[in-house]
Amino acid sequence: MYIPFDQLPPQSRVWIYQASRPLTEAEQAEIERTMERFATEWSSHGKGLQSSAALLHGRFLVLANNEEATASSGCSIDASVRFVRELEQQLGVSFLDRTQLAFLNEGEVELVSVPELKAKVETGDINRNTLYFDTLITNYGELQQAWPRPAGNSWLSRYF
Structure with missing residues (x-):
């Protein structure tokens, strides 16, 4: 239903x-x-x-x-x-590629490959406050309250 x-x-x-x-x-x-x-x-x-x-x-x-x-x-x-x-x-589009991470950058969704992430963090292009679309969220309440969320409040926190 x-x-x-x-x-x-x-x-x-x-x-x-x-x-x-x-x-x-x-x-x-x-x-x-x-x-x-x-x-x-x-x-x-x-x-x-x-x-x-x-x-x-x-x-x-x-x-x-x-x-x-x-x-x-x-x-x-x-x-x-x-x-x-x-x-x-x-x-003709992939929805199952987990090697791309999505961030909100100046109102636009920006994809960053996992190998690029460390360099983007080092240059300051991505920081703990950069909004991240965490596709690992598992419930609707969290989606409504914290999506996108600051990268530092996700599994990406280990990079900061």
Whole structure:
């Protein structure tokens, strides 16, 4: 069962997928329609999930499930990954590349490769206060309250 994204309970589980490039307006519109359709049909062992989906900052696919209503299972998570892979092929964009980190730089999403990170920290281009889109966030409440978050308040803190 689909529920509007802004009506998810704070404890809802989220999965965040980051696009490897900016998405065009046409791609964003298509993704939003497709994501809502997927969330409406998403199920776990034949039981519909109380789920939602959103495209944030024109770049991040967020799938969500109210785990208190119906817990997601390995099969339902596998179905969501298949869905994301289908989008990748359809659009010619990667959503599963975890070697790129996203930062908010002057109002724009900037991707930095993991190997580049240390140099960017050393030059001061990225510091502990630079806003970071942490794709490891796992619940809706944290997404609403602390996303993006200062890099120093994430797993990146070890670089500062």
